[in-house]
Amino acid sequence: MTEKFPESCVSCETFHRKINLLLNPYDVSIDIESAEKLVSFWNFFSHWNKAHNLSSVTDLEEATFIHFADSLFPASEKEIFLKEKRVLDFGTGGGFPGIPLSLYFKDCQFFLLDKCRKKTSFISFAAASLGVKNVFPVNALLEKHKGTKYDIITSRAVKIDKKMFDLCRSILNEDGWLIIYYSLSQKPVESEFLSHVREYDLGNRKRFVAYYHF
Numbered sequence: 001m002t003e004k005f006p007e008s009c010v011s012c013e014t015f016h017r018k019i020n021l022l023l024n025p026y027d028v029s030i031d032i033e034s035a036e037k038l039v040s041f042w043n044f045f046s047h048w049n050k051a052h053n054l055s056s057v058t059d060l061e062e063a064t065f066i067h068f069a070d071s072l073f074p075a076s077e078k079e080i081f082l083k084e085k086r087v088l089d090f091g092t093g094g095g096f097p098g099i100p101l102s103l104y105f106k107d108c109q110f111f112l113l114d115k116c117r118k119k120t121s122f123i124s125f126a127a128a129s130l131g132v133k134n135v136f137p138v139n140a141l142l143e144k145h146k147g148t149k150y151d152i153i154t155s156r157a158v159k160i161d162k163k164m165f166d167l168c169r170s171i172l173n174e175d176g177w178l179i180i181y182y183s184l185s186q187k188p189v190e191s192e193f194l195s196h197v198r199e200y201d202l203g204n205r206k207r208f209v210a211y212y213h214f
Contacts, residue, residue: 054094071097091158
């Protein structure tokens, strides 16, 4: 028997409208097809979350702000995510920001790395169920994942200290980008390679994203 997943109480049309209201000021918008896939992804996520504790956020309306719009803010820097770029989402957890960004930048390859096998197993299942062909789960520690180079690394939920910063830099190709999400209480890693820091508005809070160019 096919397993059934709970339907979201927020309609796809409402989700589509609300997320674009948050993204439009930064010249970002998602189409209705991507919105449908993100809502389906959330239904899968909610089901797995009950058993595997992927996130403390359980409501799609809250997740629209906390997870989905937040993940997509770097899409405002379209010149970074050029066609066929290899993107490593370090510490992806339940797939943020990797899954939303992969649906926006369909011509890039996204490698979603996490040390927790349950989380990468979920990503594998969700990507296959949604027919997302440009997502590749990686179950590994970054310290032991040095054999492959990437053009872009994103990190949204991992504390990046100087040691981790240098490790990320070591697996980036020449002309690569490191994109780190910060809260208001955090400070970006100081580096001569810091290109710029951009502020994004999430309604009742701010998000800062630092862009390092090597």
